Amino acid sequence: MNFELTEERQMLQDTLRRFLRTCYTTEFRNGVIASDQGYSPKIWTDLAELGVIGALFNEDQGGFGGTGFDIATVFEELGRAGVVEPFLETGLLAGRLLNQQDMIDQIIAGQLQLAFAHAEPNSRYDLNDVSTLATMLANKIVLNGRKAVVANAEAADYLIISARESGDDISFFLVPRDTKGMKLQGYPMTDGGRAAEVILDDVTIDVTSRIGIPGQALNQIETTIAAATVALCAEALGLMETAIQLTIDYLGTRKQFGKPIGSFQALQHRMADMLIELEQVRSIVILAAGHLETAPNIRDRYVSAAKNLIGRVGRLVAEESIQMHGGIAMTEEYELAHIAKRIIMIDHKLGDTDYHLERFIALSA
């Protein structure tokens, strides 16, 4: 057994950490969040140059990673810095569903933005709950339906849209954002970045827009979502490390009753509990990342275990960090506000604590 990162991953981690620590300050991020675009194109290309996107693809695809551990390394650092740029959407979700090498090259180079439009207003976390229809009409495909909370949709050059074809199976399609009939209703997200409701009203596209084999999308979606869930869990780990570090620093500097509040045992023990749970999280992220390339039923059992634990510990860490700070943590301009929001909002992405508990039970039976 060896729990050390490989030399390459260690280097990537160090580089990212250093770069983000200097560039991605609270003030900078708050500016990004308040901007109309909701992300920084400059940071996007800078990070692409540092290899953040390349690390998410394997060598055959022109990348230099692509495994669970590569994903975890990158996203833990993105989490630590509270990055809001859409690496999950473009790099992982959409990037993994595409098979056009020229587009993958562009993604790795940081020249293309994508979004994955799969979930619908009533599907909640159910991956198989798709009612958007793809109908064949005179050699064209016509899409009708509505997609919900599609992150990065407005910035995306292309959307990957899932829909049911005749025979009831799910396929997905690569659709340029400005295609006629596609309406985007955009809004900011609680934890930064933007999303949109995507309304598809007779969106007519070429048959060549279909990616992969007709009706065979669900498997590929599940594999992709497993990778994305590992990414979210690693991001949450990084976020929690920051939340706890901020709290440690604050407990040492804030004084009340003539001494640092960190001298109160009532707070010390709660800090200790957070640190214990943080190690639990670190371990479950390693387990999930390490099983990402195993058979789907084994893989998903670890992925669900991780997402469930992250949901529980994430809530503890976010709430306790705020509480132990007192009023200051309630303010927008303090770093923890964003970090805590992002931790909590991860519970609303790709299945919440209860969803993954239920799935873990089903997969353990």
Added chain:
Amino acid sequence: MDLNYTPEEDAFRAEVKAFLAEKLTPDLANKVAQGRELTKQDHDHWHATLNARGWLAGNWPAEYGGAAWDAVQRHIFEEECAMANAPRIVPFGLAMLGPVLQKFGNDAQKKHWLPRILNGDDWWCQGYSEPGAGSDLASLKTRAVRDGDHYIVNGQKTWTTLGQHANMIFCLVRTNPDVKAQEGISFLLIDMNTAGVEVRPIVLLDGSAEVNEVWLTNVRVPVENLVGDENKGWTYAKYLLTHERTNIAGVGFSTAGLEAVKRIARTEMAGGRPLIENPFFAARLAQVEIDLMAMAATNLRVISQAASGQAPGVESSMLKVKGTLIRQEINDLARRAAGPYALPFASEAMEETNDAIGPDYAATVTTRYLNNRKLSIYGGSNEVQRQIIAKTALGAMR
């Protein structure tokens, strides 16, 4: 033991219900139910409506224009208002300053300020906390120096809730720096239109701007605005805090909040059936409901003691802790229930466009969850309350 309300109390409840049904407009109730920020006009309107009925100051004696209700009646009123989604009565003038003036103010002060609170002529805010004085309130530094028939005040207050609407602030200020911290504090009423008062908004993590910094630079305050004796302010402040802690349990808010969660969970579908039928969610819901059931009864036990004249002691600390934990758990359930539609950030600006994102009920679950983290921080943090509870049981152990 008798677990029932008296017939008189039931009749009073019916009267309150009828009043709310008649006077609380659905628009306003919806706004409250959805947790949207109320405007100054909304608050003023609701205060005036209650005042016209003589119900604005339930806790005040009749001689000052109050309803003079006992603890049970106040509880019934607060519970009905919360369940009907009536706006909360803004507490600073009515629940905080009013009782202090009635007990410690001089005749001129009572005659001048109390009617103005009822009529809405003044909007008060609370100037206790400072950047360096939170839980350790007695360490406050804002300084007031006597200069003829004025005090000259310098310092900074913070976390001043709704200070942006206020024209008056009651402040704790240091008038004697050379004695034990608690013995050099005075209670001053400051007109916020005086030169040298500056209010700066603080944006909270949910995007709301309900709190402010209040900067005081060479502010001249007439000595007649001193309440009680100089350097006795700490006594008055503590008296005020006991009033701040009435309705601390927030049973009505929790009851209304739980109903709202159930409504979401009946509509929201998870795996092909309503979320409320999902055993994992149902278990979470049931546990809070049981906690609330017990806490509501604890609250009534404390209230009936108070109605028979016993001052609540450590119980109010217990109710503060349990009551806020339950409310926060309900807020957590609401955001869980909303699923992915908890992600969009519902800013005030967006409410003006008619493009609803997802279901109505999801719009404010996240901002409310975030905003109500404050419940366990302010009004004496839950840690401070636990300290009081433990000290009462254990004595001052050294």
